[in-house]
Amino acid sequence: MKRIALEEHFLTPELAGYIEETYQNVNKDLASMAVPRLLDVGQERLDVMDGCGLDFAVLSIAGPGVQIEPDVELACKLAAKANDDLADIMAKRPDRYGGLAHLAMQDPRRAADELERCVTDLGFQGAMVNGQTLGVYLDAPENEVFWERAAALKAPVYIHPGNPVAMPSCFEGHPGLWGPFWSWGVETATHALRLILAGVFERHPDARLILGHMGETLPFMTWRFDSRLPVSYHPEPPLPHAPSYYLKKNVTCTTSGVFDDTPLRCALEGFGEDNVMYSIDYPFEAAAEAGKWIEKADIPDAVKEKVCSKNAQNILLNLK
Template sequence: MTLIAIEEHWITPDLTSALKALPRPDESLAFNEMGDHRQRLEDLGEGRIATMDAQGIDVSILALTPPGTHPLSPGQARRLSSAANDTAVAACEKHPTRFRALSTLPMSSPEHVVDELVRAKEMGHVGTMVYGRSGDRFLDDPVYDEFFAAAAELRQPVFLHPQIPTDAVRDASYRGLGELTDLALATFGWGWHLDTATAALRLILRGTFDRHPDLQIVLGHWGEMLLFWLDRADSLARAAGLPRTVSDYVRTNFHITASGMLNPALLTHTLSVTTVDRLIFSTDYPFQHPTRDEIDSFLGHLTTDEDRRKFTSANATALFGLDL
């Protein structure tokens, strides 16, 4: 059984340096320095492949680690997005049976986003990864509508990945508990996921999928909590004057991946909201690192061989147009 993982992170030393040099660096960069994360993130060769082999992963779809180039100035974002996309393609060309890649885009320079998306697609990128905002500009801002139109037309799925909430939100909700606890609460413990679910909801409420019905979004971490609150979120459709419920958009325009959270209870709930055709495997490497035994045990909770085939490879192959 082929196993494809679609959210496998990496970074370049140049991007790390640029992000750390910002007047107020993203505090979540600290996670890249924990243990051997930095070494693993920068490795696009034999070390990463050896880990894949140990886990039983046949193909990794490489995705730049948070916060990507989003916090950078327009000029820096254009330069480093282009360089990162070139680097990822070079790794894929060197290891064509093991790697594919999601592009990164200069979202702080909206007028250049589509050009880089098109260039990345032409080079072989199979989709793109973005975050819920760039600076103070939300992803649903009308300035990005041309990007979503292009992503839909080019059949480039958009992975909407977590990022740390704004300082204003952190001041209001995520501070006062101690430095380390504050950061954990604002990131992997809660804030990352709530922030991403809100960004996804804003795209729906803005009418993005009514304008671009072929647009496909990927959410990690079993839907970033959104799938667990759809009974309430559905009421927003009426308030926003949408033609469909939020649940309907989720079932038709969103794919959901595991991000290494191999909890069968999360799988069960997700399947109560959407179908197995919308689920995709990922490990969120190197931040989650399930063993082969843990992966095999989890896959046993999918009840049929066909469901396992969809989750492990068929859905990713179809969504990203993979030629393996």
């Protein structure tokens, strides 16, 4: 059974320094250990893929990348260079590597142009955005031009976890909550809900969002979202459909970083069996563990084939 994964990270030398922003969120003894593996797209990575049964990896820049760069011109330049470098990697091993565009969302129109260049000229599968960009979330009015283009291209946009602008007081005094243990999932799930409540998917029905980590808990909450929104204060124009409609129609998720049958079944039920895709989150998760888990996952073989490859082939661009 073919396996495609699409939250598999790498770095270019020019972007390696930006990942230090995440060191505040992880064990200090482990903080920089991933960088050598992120820089490697050669035989070592291919050996890891072979060892865990992964046929094809859609590569993406490990966050936050240029999204924390205050110099807009520099951010755009570095993003384009990273995408060119990734295109070269893909050209050398088209049988093993694809790519998600790295975008400087500081300038949404130029980001839209870069997305189009990447999927049309370079053969990328979509884009990855690492959370908010200098305090601006993807539902902001200035990002409308970006969503117009992404929807027209039918290019999926993967929201990868990142930090909010400032640490909320609820995390203060508990550093374990700040990062991959909890806050990144909360931040990313909230970002996705902002897009729904802002009507992004109502205005752009062909827009497609991807979330990692089994949907950042959202599949578990679909019933409550539908139940509570009508009684909640929300100044946005009323949506013609319940939140679960957009979650199932416009949002897909990957298994990245969650190798357990219970949340897998929840994601399949909450988002639908056509909207869950296999991923590992290399090098931040153990590829061998992911491979062993999906091999034995207790779901029907036909559904497992969808998760492992068919859904990605249907959702991602330039992928057969």
